[in-house]
Each structure stands twice: as C-alpha cells, then as structure tokens.
Amino acid sequence: MGGDHAPQSIIEGAALAVSRIPTIRFLMTGDEAKIRPLVEAVPSLAAKTEIIHTDVVVAPHDKPSTALKRGGKSSMRLAVNSVAEGRAGGVVSAGNTGALMAMSKFVLKTIPGVNRPAIAAIFPTQKGEVVVLDLGANVECDAENLFQFALLGDGFARAVLGVSSPRVGLLNVGAEDVKGHDTVREAAAMLKESGLPINFHGFVEGNDISAGTVDVVVTDGFTGNVLLKTSEGLAKMIGVWLKEAFTSSILTRIGFFLASRALKNMKHRMDPRTRGGALMLGLNGIVIKAHGGADAETIAYAIAEAHKIISFRLNERIIQEIRESHFNGEALSKVAKA
Amino acid sequence: MGGDHAPQSIIEGAALAVSRIPTIRFLMTGDEAKIRPLVEAVPSLAAKTEIIHTDVVVAPHDKPSTALKRGGKSSMRLAVNSVAEGRAGGVVSAGNTGALMAMSKFVLKTIPGVNRPAIAAIFPTQKGEVVVLDLGANVECDAENLFQFALLGDGFARAVLGVSSPRVGLLNVGAEDVKGHDTVREAAAMLKESGLPINFHGFVEGNDISAGTVDVVVTDGFTGNVLLKTSEGLAKMIGVWLKEAFTSSILTRIGFFLASRALKNMKHRMDPRTRGGALMLGLNGIVIKAHGGADAETIAYAIAEAHKIISFRLNERIIQEIRESHFNGEALSKVAKA
Numbered sequence: 108m109g110g111d112h113a114p115q116s117i118i119e120g121a122a123l124a125v126s127r128i129p130t131i132r133f134l135m136t137g138d139e140a141k142i143r144p145l146v147e148a149v150p151s152l153a154a155k156t157e158i159i160h161t162d163v164v165v166a167p168h169d170k171p172s173t174a175l176k177r178g179g180k181s182s183m184r185l186a187v188n189s190v191a192e193g194r195a196g197g198v199v200s201a202g203n204t205g206a207l208m209a210m211s212k213f214v215l216k217t218i219p220g221v222n223r224p225a226i227a228a229i230f231p232t233q234k235g236e237v238v239v240l241d242l243g244a245n246v247e248c249d250a251e252n253l254f255q256f257a258l259l260g261d262g263f264a265r266a267v268l269g270v271s272s273p274r275v276g277l278l279n280v281g282a283e284d285v286k287g288h289d290t291v292r293e294a295a296a297m298l299k300e301s302g303l304p305i306n307f308h309g310f311v312e313g314n315d316i317s318a319g320t321v322d323v324v325v326t327d328g329f330t331g332n333v334l335l336k337t338s339e340g341l342a343k344m345i346g347v348w349l350k351e352a353f354t355s356s357i358l359t360r361i362g363f364f365l366a367s368r369a370l371k372n373m374k375h376r377m378d379p380r381t382r383g384g385a386l387m388l389g390l391n392g393i394v395i396k397a398h399g400g401a402d403a404e405t406i407a408y409a410i411a412e413a414h415k416i417i418s419f420r421l422n423e424r425i426i427q428e429i430r431e432s433h434f435n436g437e438a439l440s441k442v443a444k445a
Numbered sequence: 446m447g448g449d450h451a452p453q454s455i456i457e458g459a460a461l462a463v464s465r466i467p468t469i470r471f472l473m474t475g476d477e478a479k480i481r482p483l484v485e486a487v488p489s490l491a492a493k494t495e496i497i498h499t500d501v502v503v504a505p506h507d508k509p510s511t512a513l514k515r516g517g518k519s520s521m522r523l524a525v526n527s528v529a530e531g532r533a534g535g536v537v538s539a540g541n542t543g544a545l546m547a548m549s550k551f552v553l554k555t556i557p558g559v560n561r562p563a564i565a566a567i568f569p570t571q572k573g574e575v576v577v578l579d580l581g582a583n584v585e586c587d588a589e590n591l592f593q594f595a596l597l598g599d600g601f602a603r604a605v606l607g608v609s610s611p612r613v614g615l616l617n618v619g620a621e622d623v624k625g626h627d628t629v630r631e632a633a634a635m636l637k638e639s640g641l642p643i644n645f646h647g648f649v650e651g652n653d654i655s656a657g658t659v660d661v662v663v664t665d666g667f668t669g670n671v672l673l674k675t676s677e678g679l680a681k682m683i684g685v686w687l688k689e690a691f692t693s694s695i696l697t698r699i700g701f702f703l704a705s706r707a708l709k710n711m712k713h714r715m716d717p718r719t720r721g722g723a724l725m726l727g728l729n730g731i732v733i734k735a736h737g738g739a740d741a742e743t744i745a746y747a748i749a750e751a752h753k754i755i756s757f758r759l760n761e762r763i764i765q766e767i768r769e770s771h772f773n774g775e776a777l778s779k780v781a782k783a
Contacts, residue, residue: 231682246618246624278671280667286584287584288585313674313675313676313678314675317682326671329618329625330668332618332651333651333672334672335651336652337652337672337676338676338679339652340652340655341679342679344569344571344656345680345683345711349711352710352711353704358703358704359707361700361703362699362704362707363700364700365703366690366697366701367700369690369691369700372690373689373690376686
C-alpha cells in the first residue's frame with residue numbers, strides 16, 4: 108500500500124517479476140478489495156500470490172515512533188512480520204522509509220555478529236556500478252560497525268553486482284594510511300588483518316565513488332547520507348542547467364531535439380529508480396525500500412534484487428564470515444593499537 | 446612559484462588585478478631572475494610590486510611536515526612570513542595545499558577566540574552561490590568548532606558574496622531538531638542562543654547545497670572533504686557521459702555543435718576555477734589557495750577575493766563577534782545540556 112502509485116504499480120511490478128523469475132511467490136499485505144481485482148487480472152501472478160488483508164496503512168509522513176506504536180496491524184508491519192515468521196524471505200516496500208527501518212529493526216533484529224543494520228544502495232560509476240553504505244541508518248559508527256558494513260557490502264556486491272571478489276574501499280579524506288580519524292584507521296586495520304578473503308583496497312576519497320575505483324564504498328551513516336543527498340542535489344542542478352542551456356535559443360533547441368535520444372539514455376543512467384532501491388542490510392531478513400515514486404519497472408527491479416539476495420543466502424554467509432573473522436569485542440582493542 | 450603555470454600565470458593574474466583594483470600592491474616571493482622580466486613588461490604592475498628573492502621552492506608533492514621543516518627559505522614560507530610581519534594583508538598561492546596550510550597555521554596562528562582554521566570555498570547553486578566550510582582542515586570537530594566555523598562563514602559570505610544577512614545552515618542528515626549526533630545538535634543550540642545577529646537557518650541536508658537554501662553551509666572537515674570530492678567526481682562523470690551522448694551518432698554530433706555555446710556556458714558555471722580558490726579562514730592573515738592549474742583569470746579572481754576579505758576587515762569582525770557572543774569554554778557545557 109506504500110508509495111505514490113500503490114497498489115497498481117506494486118502489483119504491475121510483481122506481475123513483471125513473475126514473468127521474469129517464474130519460481131518467485133508473493134505475500135501481499137493490504138486492502139484486499141483493492142489488491143485482489145488487480146492481482147486476478149493477471150492469472151500467472153494470481154497463481155503465485157497470497158493476500159493478507161488489513162485496512163491499516165502507514166502514512167508517508169508518520170514518524171517512525173508513531174508507526175511503530177500504532178501501526179501494529181498496518182500493511183507494512185504485517186509484511187515485516189511475515190519475514191520474522193519465516194513465511195517470506197524478504198520485504199519490498201515503497202512506503203515510509205523511517206517507519207520501515209524502525210519496524211524492521213524492532214521485529215527482525217540484527218543478524219548474529221552484526222550490531223547495527225546499514226542502508227546500502229547502488230550508485231552509477233564511470234566503469235559500472237558501486238555499492239555504497241551506510242546511507243543514513245547510523246549517524247555515529249565505531250570501527251567495528253564499519254568493519255561489519257564492509258562484510259555486508261562485500262556480500263551485497265557479490266550477490267547483486269555479481270562480482271566474484273569485490274574491491275572494498277573505506278571512505279576517507281585521503282588515500283594515505285595516516286589520513287582521517289581514529290575510527291576509519293582502526294576499521295582499516297581490522298579489514299587488513301581480518302583473515303577473511305575480503306579484497307580490501309584501503310582508503311578511498313569522495314571522487315573514487317564516481318570514478319569506479321572500487322566495487323564497495325564503506326562509510327558512516329552521517330557521511331553517507333550527506334554524500335547521497337549532495338549527489339542527488341548536484342545531479343538535479345546539472346539537469347536544470349542542461350535544460351536551460353538547451354532552451355536558450357532556436358539553435359540550441361534544434362541541437363537538443365537532435366540529441367534527445369542520447370540525452371534520455373544519460374538521464375536513465377542517472378536515475379536512481381533504475382537501480383531498484385535502498386537495502387536495509389544486516390537484519391534477519393532482507394528489506395528493500397523502493398523509491399516512493401517507483402513505477403512497475405522499478406518495483407520489478409527491486410523484487411529481482413531481493414530475490415538475488417535471498418537466493419544468494421547473503422545473511423547466512425555474513426554470519427559465517429563474522430564467525431570466521433579474527434575479531435570479537437576483545438580482540439578489537441589490540442587491532443586498534445596496532 | 447607554485448602551481449602548474451608559475452610564475453607566468455601568477456604575474457599575468459596580478460597584472461589583471463592591478464588593472465581592476467588600482468589600489469592593490471604586491472609582494473612577490475620567488476626567483477627574481479624569472480619574476481622581474483615578466484613584472485617589468487607591465488609598467489602598471491611593476492610600479493606596485495616588490496620582489497623578495499629566493500631560490501627555494503616547495504615541491505607539489507612535498508609532505509606538509511617536510512615543507513615546514515626544510516622550507517624555511519621557500520617562496521611560500523617567505524610569503525606567509527610577510528603576512529605575519531604585517532608587510533602583507535594576505536597570501537594567494539597556487540602551490541602545495543598541505544604545505545600552505547601547515548605553514549600558515551605554524552606562522553600565523555589562529556585569531557583570538559578561534560581554536561582551529563577552516564577551509565572554505567564557494568559552490569554554485571540553482572539560485573547563485575553558497576559558502577561551504579570546513580572542506581578538510583579538521584577531520585574531527587566539536588560543537589564549539591562548528592559554532593566558530595559558522596561565524597567565519599557568515600563573515601566570508603558578507604565579504605565575498607556581498608550578502609547583508611547570510612542565512613547560515615548546519616549540515617545534518619535531516620532538517621528536524623532531533624536529527625543527527627550530539628555535536629551538530631549542540632552547535633545548533635549555540636547558534637540559536639549566541640545573542641549575535643547571525644541569521645541561523647537551522648539544519649540543512651546535502652541536497653540543500655545545490656538548491657541554494659542557505660548562503661553558508663557549515664560542516665566538519667571530514668564530511669566537507671567527502672562532499673567536495675564526491676561532487677567533483679560526479680560532475681566529471683556527468684561530463685564524460687554528456688560527451689559520450691553527443692558523440693554517439695552523426696545527429697547528436699550536429700546537435701552538440703548547435704548547442705555548443707550554451708554547453709560551454711554551463712561548463713563555465715561548473716568550473717571551480719571561476720570561483721578563485723579555497724580560503725583558509727580563522728588565521729591571523731588571509732590565506733587563499735588558488736587551483737594548481739590556475740590561469741591568469743583565476744589568479745586575478747583569487748587576488749580580488751583576498752582584497753575583498755582584507756578590505757572588509759573580516760578577521761577583526763570575527764574577533765569582535767566571538768567576544769560579543771555568549772559563549773566561552775565555561776558557558777559551552779550549559780548550552781550542550783539545554
């Protein structure tokens with residue numbers, strides 16, 4: 108029931124996903140009177156879908172605490188519950204981000220060995236794509252959090268980008284070992300000495316994100332949120348300027364007309380909606396937040412992402428890796444001093 | 446002697462600046478044999494210029510510590526010394542950034558009431574321009590640092606952007622008072638209760654930078670450095686994509702040709718070199734780092750910026766403001782708890 112075009116675009120997206128991934132099955136939570144006719148209009152989808160009815164919906168601007176307190180019977184909460192109950196492998200929602208995070212943390216809890224969930228998304232680069240996390244779940248992070256985010260991001264890149272040995276970079280203000288504050292330096296030491304087969308590249312800088320220097324960029328949620336929103340703002344401004352440039356005279360209008368297909372391709376590459384959604388990683392269950400303005404294609408993409416991650420058994424792998432790493436609370440202080 | 450095109454572009458820039466600001470005078474430090482002929486070729490510049498000879502030059506990749514230890518007779522050090530000695534009101538250099546910061550901190554020290562210098566620069570926005578600081582001088586900042594950066598940025602915007610009551614925003618992960626970590630919330634409380642005529646807007650998010658929501662964006666040096674470099678990387682990638690889009694077929698090439706003037710204007714708006722350089726604020730003397738690749742026009746712009754800030758008596762105003770604010774080391778803890 109979440110997002111600007113629900114439930115239509117959600118159900119159309121699910122129908123697309125079924126046509127592409129025949130083994131997939133759906134639990135849909137929400138207003139059955141609205142959902143059932145749309146689902147039954149697509150027999151291949153109807154055969155794979157179970158509907159759990161509720162009238163309660165989390166509103167787009169509900170506070171996370173309000174949604175958590177009063178949304179116990181909401182479509183969002185029932186969807187998250189279905190993962191906790193083992194009835195679903197993951198949730199895809201285009202609803203209220205804060206509410207989804209609060210409910211997911213409360214209901215699913217973090218996986219063993221992970222202290223805090225992180226929000227990850229895929230950014231375009233000059234060479235392909237890069238996973239960036241945390242994008243805002245944790246405004247303050249210690250070295251152990253960053254170390255765990257690196258493992259989460261590594262697994263995510265293997266599962267979704269299909270990279271066999273992702274290069275993992277830790278975001279800093281310079282590439283040299285002496286740069287940055289204690290937290291990033293400690294996290295770098297942990298990644299170097301983890302004993303895990305993680306391909307740790309070392310420190311990267313802001314410009315390395317677009318340059319495609321690595322496959323995974325790890326940072327704290329404060330920095331990640333700022334860089335995400337700064338990038339969105341800058342891309343929007345450049346879009347406005349381009350439009351102004353192309354409408355400034357008759358000649359430039361003709362130029363724009365001639366180049367319009369190539370420019371549309373570029374716009375498509377920039378569009379975050381072509382990359383599914385943000386992942387809430389590190390929880391007992393996969394939670395994907397699709398864009399609020401998501402259309403059917405975007406929802407289908409987000410569902411495919413969820414399917415890849417669940418099939419990859421990402422969480423089981425992360426749990427195993429953390430168990431195999433040299434680190435636990437006690438070993439941490441030694442590394443920090445090294 | 447610093448930068449890719451020194452001393453030619455530096456001296457040509459100074460000549461341009463003299464033609465625009467007739468009251469300006471120069472002290473040039475460096476290799477007199479190279480500098481003097483170029484200066485004397487422009488009589489209006491020669492009449493305003495004194496040359497201090499030295500053979501020693503800080504190399505582009507010298508470590509700040511090396512430059513500080515061995516660069517005592519370098520052109521950069523002599524230029525910074527001239528400010529400490531009261532012979533110059535400020536320095537403009539296109540040389541090694543780290544070395545310039547280290548020498549400036551060591552020789553000039555921070556102004557009374559300011560604990561740490563900050564690096565500021567002007568970013569383009571959809572509405573005009575915005576001052577952003579700190580861009581990397583301080584990877585860790587407390588609330589008092591951020592409070593002082595706000596005063597520095599406020600003064601800078603008044604002096605250089607010519608805004609009479611700049612709106613000052615504090616960068617955070619959300620606009621609501623409860624968002625972010627303790628440091629930004631404490632700094633916001635200090636700005637609200639400072640008793641100074643500062644136009645504090647409250648928290649802003651990353652996208653507010655390009656949107657032009659405020660005239661000054663204050664953040665710590667870690668976040669600031671990441672957002673600066675992320676923005677540079679993204680702008681570069683979009684530039685590459687645009688080029689690809691326009692060279693993808695004969696039609697798009699014609700389109701590009703027709704729109705090329707408008708696109709050049711856009712490129713100019715994006716170019717950080719049209720905005721002088723980065724300012725090292727909070728020191729006893731104005732220090733401007735011009736881009737290493739600066740041409741004459743950029744140097745002239747950086748000199749004009751330095752001139753504006755010196756004429757505005759920025760440092761004297763900041764010292765006065767900090768004295769007049771309700772805060773000192775003791776009062777700080779009270780605000781933090783409020």
